[in-house]
Amino acid sequence: KQEVTQIPAALSVPEGENLVLNCSFTDSAIYNLQWFRQDPGKGLTSLLLIQSSQREQTSGRLNASLDKSSGRSTLYIAASQPGDSATYLCAVRDQTGANNLFFGTGTRLTVIP
Amino acid sequence: NAGVTQTPKFRILKIGQSMTLQCTQDMNHNYMYWYRQDPGMGLKLIYYSVGAGITDKGEVPNGYNVSRSTTEDFPLRLELAAPSQTSVYFCASSSGSWDGYTFGSGTRLTVV
Numbered sequence: 001k002q003e004v005t006q007i008p009a010a011l012s013v014p015e016g017e018n019l020v021l022n023c024s025f026t027d028s029a030i031y032n033l034q035w036f037r038q039d040p041g042k043g044l045t046s047l048l049l050i051q052s053s054q055r056e057q058t059s060g061r062l063n064a065s066l067d068k069s070s071g072r073s074t075l076y077i078a079a080s081q082p083g084d085s086a087t088y089l090c091a092v093r094d095q096t097g098a099n100n101l102f103f104g105t106g107t108r109l110t111v112i113p
Numbered sequence: 114n115a116g117v118t119q120t121p122k123f124r125i126l127k128i129g130q131s132m133t134l135q136c137t138q139d140m141n142h143n144y145m146y147w148y149r150q151d152p153g154m155g156l157k158l159i160y161y162s163v164g165a166g167i168t169d170k171g172e173v174p175n176g177y178n179v180s181r182s183t184t185e186d187f188p189l190r191l192e193l194a195a196p197s198q199t200s201v202y203f204c205a206s207s208s209g210s211w212d213g214y215t216f217g218s219g220t221r222l223t224v225v
Contacts, residue, residue: 004155031210032211034213034214041221042218043203043216043217043218043219044203044205045216046213046214046215049212049213051211089155089156091156095210099210100146100158100161100171101146101158101205103148103155103156105153105154105155106155
């Protein structure tokens with residue numbers, strides 16, 4: 001069964017810093033990997049979707065990389081802002097079984113003004 | 114374009130009561146899913162559907178039922194609610210294996 005791990009569980013940085021969130025998964029047979037943002041008490045907002053054939057995707061200050069063979073992805077956030085404070089979830093879409101999405105437990109990010 | 118709509122947003126149930134969580138999507142997606150999110154535990158798949166008339170169990174199906182009579186709707190039924198079903202429930206949809214998921218805003222359920 002696919003296992004997704006996110007490190008660190010929580011991260012606090014001063015405003016303006018660049019930061020990296022890590023995600024690892026155990027089975028490299030995936031269709032894609034998706035990064036989500038979740039604000040407290042709210043739903044999941046999709047940030048970036050990387051297909052298994054891609055190495056990275058960018059959206060604004062966000063850049064996500066994927067190394068499928070080693071089972072790793074990183075989410076890079078440039079010039080962090082207090083509005084970036086949220087929980088970031090990594091999820092992989094498995095090619096085995098029912099092709100479902102498996103989630104990590106998230107990294108809770110706090111950007112200090 | 115509303116995306117995935119879930120109702121209600123909040124609900125308190127007494128032990129043993131039943132309820133249906135509603136989920137509707139207007140994107141003509143074939144795939145639909147129900148997840149529950151418990152604090153510190155990540156999202157767990159309850160049930161999913163790959164098209165109208167087809168449903169299957171996920172990782173944590175006990176105590177729940179679903180139906181998929183139309184492409185748009187995927188309701189989740191809780192029978193005989195238990196405190197262990199206190200959670201936040203998310204519905205999601207996707208158009209295919211290579212596509213991302215779109216999530217609804219969630220239903221926060223408390224069973225007392």
